[in-house]
Amino acid sequence: MQEITLPKWLESRYKILWNAFGEEQFRMDDAINIFKKNLDSDKEIPVFISELKKSGWIEVELDPKDSRKRIYNLISKESRIEDFFSIDSKKISRTDIETLLKKAADLIRTRVDYKFILILLFLKRISDMWELEYEKALKEAIEDGLSEIEARKEAKNVAYHDFDLPEEFLWDNIRKETNVLPEKLSTALKKIAERNPDLANVLDDVDFIHFTSSRDNAEILRQLFELFSEKKLHYVSPDILGDSYEWILRYFAPQKAKEGEVYTPREVIKLLVQILDPKPGERVYDPASASNGMLILSFKHVEEQLGKQKANKLFLHGQEANRKTLALGRMNLYIHDIKNAETELGDTLLYPKFKDGENLKQFDIVIANPPWNQDGYSEETLKKGDFWKKRYDYGFVPKQSADWAWIQHMIASANDNTGRIGIVIDNGCLFRGGKEKAVRKKVLKDDLLESVILLPEKLFYNTGAPGAILIFRKNKPETHKNRVLVINSNENFKKHPDVRKLNYLGDEHIAKVVSTYISFQNIEGFARVVDMEEIIANDYNLNITLYVHSEEKIEKINVAKEWQKLKEIEEEICKVEDKLENVIKEIWG
Numbered sequence: 001m002q003e004i005t006l007p008k009w010l011e012s013r014y015k016i017l018w019n020a021f022g023e024e025q026f027r028m029d030d031a032i033n034i035f036k037k038n039l040d041s042d043k044e045i046p047v048f049i050s051e052l053k054k055s056g057w058i059e060v061e062l063d064p065k066d067s068r069k070r071i072y073n074l075i076s077k078e079s080r081i082e083d084f085f086s087i088d089s090k091k092i093s094r095t096d097i098e099t100l101l102k103k104a105a106d107l108i109r110t111r112v113d114y115k116f117i118l119i120l121l122f123l124k125r126i127s128d129m130w131e132l133e134y135e136k137a138l139k140e141a142i143e144d145g146l147s148e149i150e151a152r153k154e155a156k157n158v159a160y161h162d163f164d165l166p167e168e169f170l171w172d173n174i175r176k177e178t179n180v181l182p183e184k185l186s187t188a189l190k191k192i193a194e195r196n197p198d199l200a201n202v203l204d205d206v207d208f209i210h211f212t213s214s215r216d217n218a219e220i221l222r223q224l225f226e227l228f229s230e231k232k233l234h235y236v237s238p239d240i241l242g243d244s245y246e247w248i249l250r251y252f253a254p255q256k257a258k259e260g261e262v263y264t265p266r267e268v269i270k271l272l273v274q275i276l277d278p279k280p281g282e283r284v285y286d287p288a289s290a291s292n293g294m295l296i297l298s299f300k301h302v303e304e305q306l307g308k309q310k311a312n313k314l315f316l317h318g319q320e321a322n323r324k325t326l327a328l329g330r331m332n333l334y335i336h337d338i339k340n341a342e343t344e345l346g347d348t349l350l351y352p353k354f355k356d357g358e359n360l361k362q363f364d365i366v367i368a369n370p371p372w373n374q375d376g377y378s379e380e381t382l383k384k385g386d387f388w389k390k391r392y393d394y395g396f397v398p399k400q401s402a403d404w405a406w407i408q409h410m411i412a413s414a415n416d417n418t419g420r421i422g423i424v425i426d427n428g429c430l431f432r433g434g435k436e437k438a439v440r441k442k443v444l445k446d447d448l449l450e451s452v453i454l455l456p457e458k459l460f461y462n463t464g465a466p467g468a469i470l471i472f473r474k475n476k477p478e479t480h481k482n483r484v485l486v487i488n489s490n491e492n493f494k495k496h497p498d499v500r501k502l503n504y505l506g507d508e509h510i511a512k513v514v515s516t517y518i519s520f521q522n523i524e525g526f527a528r529v530v531d532m533e534e535i536i537a538n539d540y541n542l543n544i545t546l547y548v549h550s551e552e553k554i555e556k557i558n559v560a561k562e563w564q565k566l567k568e569i570e571e572e573i574c575k576v577e578d579k580l581e582n583v584i585k586e587i588w589g
Contacts, residue, residue, distance in 0.1 A: 013048050014057060018074055025071045027063065060143065068145075092236045097244045104227055105251055107220060114252035115328065116221075118245065119189070119206055120228050122331045125241065126163045127171035128233045133161045162334070164195040175229055181222060182212040202327030238337030242296070245335045249291055253461040254499060262290070263461055264369040264424065267505040269297045272367060272422045272469060274514045275451075278302055280313040282364035285413060287348040287406070289318025292329040292341070294367045299338050316341035317363070319348045349377055349405055350385035352413075360387055362419070366410040369424035372463070374402040387412075394442040396435060403429040404439040411448060411472055419474035427454065427468045430542035441540040447532070448472045451485040451517055454544040456493040458503045466490055468544075471517070482532040485520055488548035489513055492526075525549065 013035075020026075020034045028046065035045050049072065052058040056075065063069040104117050137160035141151035158164045167173065169188035177184050186208045193204035212218035233241065246266065253263035278284050278298045286294040295316040303311035318341065320326040326345050333341050344353035354361040379396035382388050382405065391412045397405045403425050410421045429436060430452065443449065451471040458464045473480070492509045496502035516527045528548050538546050 010048055010051055010055075014052060014074070018076075021074060023074060023076060025073055027069065027071060031072070062142065062145065062147070092231050092233070092240070094240045094243070096231065097236060097240055098247065100227060100231065101244055101247055101251075104224060105248070107223055107227070114248060114255075115202075115324075116206065116224065117248055118328060118331065119203060120224060121241075121245065121248070122335065123189070123192075123203075124171055124228045125233045125236075125335065127165065130161055130163065130165045130170060132234045136160075163192070163199075166191055166195070171229070175225060178222065181225060182208040182218065185221075185225075198330050199327060201323035202331070238335070242332070242336035245332055246293075262369070262371065264290075264293055265459055265461075265505070266293060266297065267510060268369075268424060268455070268459060268467075268469075269293050271505060271510045271513055272424065273297045273301045274510065275469075275471060275517050276365050276367060276420045276422045278314055278365050280306065280310040281315075282418070283315045283317065283362075284365045284367065285354065285361075285363040286318040286368050287352070287366070287409060287413065288368045288370040289320045289329055289343060290322075290325050291332050292318055292343065293332075294318075294369070295341055296332065296336050296338060298365070298367070299336070299340075312340050314340065317354055317361075318343040319346055319353050321345070321347045347385075349382065349402060349409060352386060352391075352409070354413075360390065360413050362415040363413055364415055364418045364420070366414050366419065366421045367423075368406065368410060370402075370406040372403065372426035372467075373400065373428070374406075375400050377402040377405050395439040397439065398435045401426075401429070401432075401436065404436050404443075407443070407470065407472075408439065411443070411474075414472070414474050416474050421470075421472035421474075423470050423472075424455075424467055425470060427466050430468055430544070437540060440542070443472075444532070444535060444540055447476065447482055448474065449484050450476055450480055451487065452542055452544065453487040453513060453517075454490050456490050456503050456505075458501065459493070459505065461499075461502070464501075480520060484530050484532070484535065484542075485517065485527060486530050486542075486544060486547040487513060487516055487527045488544050489526070490544075 016034060017026075017031065021030070028049070031049060032045055049058065053060055059073040059075065060070050061073075063071050101117070101121075104120075105114075108114070108116065134155045137155035137157070138151050141154045142148065146154060156167065166188075169184075169191060174181070174184050174188055186206075189203040189206060189208075193200045193202075208221060212221050249263055250266070273294070276298075278301060280302060284295060284298045286292070289295065295318055299311050299314055299316065302314050316338070318329065320329060320343065323345060326343060330343055333339075333343070346353050352360060356362065376399065377397060378399040381399075382392055382396060385391075391409050392405065393412075394404075394408055397403070407421075407423060407425070407429075410423060411419075414421050429440075449470065450473045451469075453469040453471070455467045455469065457466040460467060489509070489512075492505075492512060493503040494506050494509070496504040512526075516523060520529060522528050526548065530547050534547070535542070
């Protein structure tokens with residue numbers, strides 16, 4: 001890491017070199033001759049010159065007369081300070097990037113798919129990072145003895161870059177030709193997708209040429225491109241950039257919900273992750289991964305507790321059926337700088353991709369918010385899928401709702417000893433009859449359900465219905481066996497700060513549910529540990545209100561104060577009536 005100040009022992013030697021050479025080039029032999037007069041031995045001189053180089057106070061290049069030797073250039077204090085602050089000024093704050101995105105959102109409004117912003121943000125980030133990776137590789141290649149031409153060629157090698165980007169399609173090169181921006185951008189995205197298969201079906205699926213056939217849209221694209229060109233994203237931290245990506249998803253969630261896209265509020269995921277409590281070395285699996293919010297927040301949970309090094313030891317796996325959503329989810333992982341994730345394409349209920357030989361791969365944590373009441377998974381359909389006997393052992397579900405098919409798949413994917421399962425699901429699956437009741441009954445008899453949590457209504461963008469969280473555990477603690485913790489959290493919320501018709505879980509609401517889950521104890525009007533005998537007596541119905549009634553809030557009324565208000569209102573009405581009567585008399589004589 002480059003430093004703006006030096007240790008005293010190093011600074012004193014820097015001054016000697018500066019007094020001798022200033023900004024003129026010198027060789028190691030020249031430095032040795034200078035320091036012989038100052039009692040430094042020949043062996044010590046290369047050491048402190050190397051330290052000055054590491055700290056950014058000396059530049060090194062090959063000696064044109066002898067490629068085995070080096071030429072050195074001291075950096076002046078003025079230049080070093082100027083360079084330090086110019087690098088720092090490149091850093092973008094959270095406010096900077098949020099302002100940029102708000103401008104972009106305001107620019108496109110509802111006329112353009114929000115994925116355009118995500119793709120441009122992603123392209124700008126990987127392009128800026130490619131340049132940074134290139135400069136680093138170039139410097140290392142020159143230090144290793146390559147000529148400048150050889151070093152530049154070597155620095156473009158894909159081995160030094162997260163993504164394989166053709167140089168002509170870097171952001172600034174695309175921007176140069178504004179008159180053909182749509183064509184250049186479309187070609188760039190297709191080429192990048194060809195070279196990076198993980199980005200296929202998202203980058204190459206956006207047709208900027210067709211979009212800009214309208215003059216208005218062409219201007220929108222030009223302005224978006226210029227907007228993102230204002231700042232370099234080299235030095236934006238993954239946390240800030242990741243939050244920005246999530247901001248876009250959240251900002252457009254109400255609009256996309258009308259089109260059938262589901263966005264799980266991050267506070268709901270946070271609640272679920274804190275309950276399941278992933279640990280380093282464990283495997284986490286989301287069978288309906290979408291934008292990968294469950295995997296990202298699992299990673300962040302470990303990172304916040306133990307640091308990123310430990311979080312990198314969490315193994316993340318996800319499967320998604322929609323190609324575009326899968327690719328956007330992969331982009332989201334990259335933006336968050338999460339590299340230890342494996343995501344696959346496919347219909348999970350029919351063709352699960354994570355296998356271990358002839359069996360399903362087993363995970364420590366299985367976590368998901370699958371599509372609620374998903375249609376089309378009858379017994380006949382499910383029997384066409386892989387591992388159906390092992391996954392749907394508790395029974396088949398009605399064609400109009402796959403809720404308990406998802407639950408069964410998740411249970412089958414959990415490790416017998418460590419497996420914890422958390423699912424956000426429609427409240428109706430707790431009490432509906434027919435085939436769903438038959439499956440629910442068998443799962444309960446096997447004592448897999450540990451907790452049921454009723455969420456507040458209006459948390460989700462696509463439905464006002466109150467969802468539920470179900471927690472299953474393959475190996476329940478002895479004190480939890482044949483018991484289920486029922487939590488009625490329907491009044492545990494506050495109004496959403498941005499969306500008028502929605503509710504929101506604050507940190508205090510999340511903490512209340514998590515602490516209740518951990519304590520596994522009764523709380524009047526909020527939670528109760530229910531014995532299995534009582535659930536059986538209720539015919540395996542898990543409707544929360546059968547077990548926990550939320551406390552009724554009794555509003556205290558000041559009778560005298562309210563009576564005075566009523567009298568004042570009546571007096572005001574009388575005054576208005578008198579005025580109205582006078583007006584009528586004047587009109588009608």
